[in-house]
Amino acid sequence: MIGWEDVYKVVVAMVPLYLALVLGYGSVKWWRIFRPEQCDAINRFVAFFTLPLFTFEFTAHVDPFKMNYRFIAADAISKVIIVVVLAFWAKCSSKGSYCWSITSFSLSTLTNSLVVGVPLARAMYGQSAVDLVVQVSVIQSIVWLTILLFVLEIRRTRSDFYSTDETLGASNKVGNRPVNDLEENPGALASNTKPSFWSLMKTVWRKLAMNPNSYACIFGITWAFIANRWHVKMPAIIEDSILIMSRAGIGTAMFSMGLFMALQEKIVACGTSLTIFGMVLRFIAGPAAMAIGSxxxxxxxxxxxxxxxxxxxxxxITSFIFAKEYGLHADVLSTAVIFGMIVSLPVLVAYYAILEFLH
Incomplete structure (x- = not known):
């Protein structure tokens, strides 16, 4: 049974995150230390340095030979259910969209397992539960965050293709025909210059090949297999070099979120309705899909x-960093992280009590 001491341990894990958030917020809103372009640079630093090293560090220390593959399969089924529902919604509903499907997937499936999940799982069900939470977090990094990165890169690359083509059509003064065609049929330019699938994929893979997030989890799990198969340890000089940056991963991510909040007109940047929408996906849709998969x-x-x-x-938190980097509903994701952590404790305790009662 979870007690007040266990709740305190969870609060202890969460408070430092909010301290980093407040420092980031204050450095822009109150102390005017950073300008908007500098805030973008800090988010890129987090996205391309501290988070990849953080991902590598915790992935490298899991034991892949002791994973509960049935548990992982249940998690995979739940996410596939969400993907199918969102794809159907984007295709068949007048309100559905590709962009909102990406954000909705993040909101309903991607969790902060390590910071909040580990102490809470230990308090509720012991070390065996901690192992399960860590395992699913590793799979989230290897598979689902990688897929999220892939679709975000496709979206941005397509946008770059079209914006480049439109600029060339608008700036071409050599002949009157391109301009006349565009005036008569505004959609003609986009249809005539639509990039081929293979040229799009080539550009996407080239960009992903330069993104350290693409390698961090793969290198981490590869080392985990080697270390646990042949019982070798990582050289201290390498491990310490990784740790000095990876330990800043979550803290700098929350600091970057504070910077983003300070640049918005309101703290709840996305509005009340979208905040409620995010909370419903996070605390109802996600667990429901997981129950079906389990x-x-x-x-x-x-x-x-x-x-x-x-x-x-x-x-x-990583889902916000990616959303900010790729310019897709960062306001919604930041609100989901901030208020999600506040709401999560009573919600999770309620889930625990209900499940124990039904059991």
């Missing part, structure tokens, strides 16, 4: 409970 693979008892509770953990 039952489908035959999870039961405490493992089933851990699966549902970990799906209701607050929003992944």
């Amino acid at each position: 039952i489908a693979v035959g999870l039961h008892g405490d493992v089933l409970h851990v699966a549902i509770i970990q799906a209701a953990l607050p929003q992944s």
Whole structure:
């Protein structure tokens, strides 16, 4: 049974994150230390340096030979369910869109497992639950955050293609025909200059090849296999070099979020309705999909409970960093992280109590 001491441990894990957030917010709003372009540079530093090293560090220390693959399968099924629903919504609904499907996927599936999930899982179900939460967090980094990065890069590359083509059509003064065609049919330029699938993919893969986030989790899990198969340790000089940056990963991410908040007109930048929408996806849709996936693979008892509770953990901080870097609904993701962590504790305790009562 979770007690006040356990709740205190979770609060202890969360308060330093809000300190970093407040420092970032104050450095722009109160002390005027950073300009907007400098805030963007700090977010890029987080996205391309501290977070990849943080991802490598925790991935490299998992034991892949002791993973609960049924638990991981349940998590995969739950995310596939979300993807199918969002794809159907984007295709068939007048209100659906590709961009909102990406954001909705982040809101409903990507969790902050390590900071909040680990102490809470230990308090509720012990070390075995901690192992499960860490395992699913590793898979999230290897598979789902990589897929998110891929689709975000596709979206940005397509946008770059079209913006470049439109600029060349508008600035071409050599002949009157391109201009006349554009005046008569505004959609003609986009249709005539639509990039081929392979040229688009070539550009996307080239950009991903230069992104350290693409390698961090792969190198980390590769080392985990080597280390646990042949019982070798990483040389101290390498491990310490990684740790000195990776330890700043989550803190600098929250600091960057504080910078972003300070540049907005309101603290709740996305508005009340979108905040509620994000909370519903985070704390209801995600756990519901996970419950379906868990039952489908035959999870039961405490493992089933851990699966549902970990799906209701607050929003992944990395999802905000990616959203900010790629310019897609960063206001919604920042609000989901900030208020999600505040709301998560009572929500998770409520889930725990309900599941124990039903059990």
